[in-house]
Amino acid sequence: MRRADRLFQIIQVLRRTRKPLTADAIAAELETSKRTIYRDIATLMAQRVPIRGEAGMGYILERGFDMPPLMLTPDEIEAAVLGAQWVMGHADPALAKAAQDLIAKIADTVPERLRPFVLEPASRARPDFHGAADSMDMVQMRAHIHAGKKVRLLYRDEAGRNSERIVWPIAVGYLEAVRLLAAWCELRKDFRSFRTDRAIEAHFLDEKYPERRETLRSKWRKTLSWERPQDT
Known part of the structure; x- marks a missing residue:
């Protein structure tokens, strides 16, 4: 994994949790060494990414930190498309239309090399909900x-x-x-x-x-x- 990608993934890992994560836990998920995580965390802090914590105690990303929303990995794109497909087949018409629009927006904004992950995903959700009928709005x-x-x-x-x-x-x-x-x-x-x-x-x-x-x-x-x- 390139260092730039790893720095981004560290932010994503911290973003997922509200509890402090140790360098060991982050290193295990990213399949790298604890020493590398310490060095990368120091780099992110130097770049004013609002990470709090210290070695041995764990790290946490402060709320309110934002990044460009479409810096997506191929797996994240497939996850978003799979979820949107499921919503299109199961949810109410308003959410189904929103899911369809979401897929179109992702396809329009990701780099060309990632577009096949949107338009030709390896995973697909069942297109329709064969459940008990109801009339609730x-x-x-x-x-x-x-x-x-x-x-x-x-x-x-x-x-x-x-x-x-x-x-x-x-x-x-x-x-x-x-x-x-x-x-x-x-x-x-x-x-x-x-x-x-x-x-x-x-x-x-x-x-x-x-x-x-x-x-x-x-x-x-x-x-x-x-x-x-x-x-x-």
């Missing part, structure tokens, strides 16, 4: 998730029982055959996952839920919500 649901607003669901469980819930939506997950809405349920006073194909109606309310969205998401992550049983 995913565009509006995503808007409410970002806005931190409540949704009133008329929901039918697996036994055919109907119930009405006020939920605080957190995220939409795509499993092999169904979509799941992760949310805080005011009725259960706990996090629940709702199959979107079992939602009879969804009313999008103007009322915001009282907790900060970031705080709610942090609590939800600790519950491993997608692995929890669906609400019954």
Whole structure:
């Protein structure tokens, strides 16, 4: 690996984590020596890249540091295209169109030598979602998730029982055959996952839920919500 490429990869490795990484960990990932990482970190610091830390304690990249967004490796390009292909076949129409536009933008901006990784990728995602049909407005649901607003669901469980819930939506997950809405349920006073194909109606309310969205998401992550049983 060229030194310039390695310096860029060190920044990428640090960018991925919020915890300090030791030179040993960075060296293992980049398949080089710890001494080389120490030297490269010193070079980056001298170039005013905001890296904090010291030998033996670990290093962390301060937030707010930015680099040209399209300095992509071939593997990163294939990963982005594969993810966009998956979104095109699984997500709501607005996200599917955005994914299509993303691929076109990457193809237009990467160097000519990297364009085959966009237009002729080695990996491909299944083009369509053969899951349970549902009528939930995913565009509006995503808007409410970002806005931190409540949704009133008329929901039918697996036994055919109907119930009405006020939920605080957190995220939409795509499993092999169904979509799941992760949310805080005011009725259960706990996090629940709702199959979107079992939602009879969804009313999008103007009322915001009282907790900060970031705080709610942090609590939800600790519950491993997608692995929890669906609400019954």
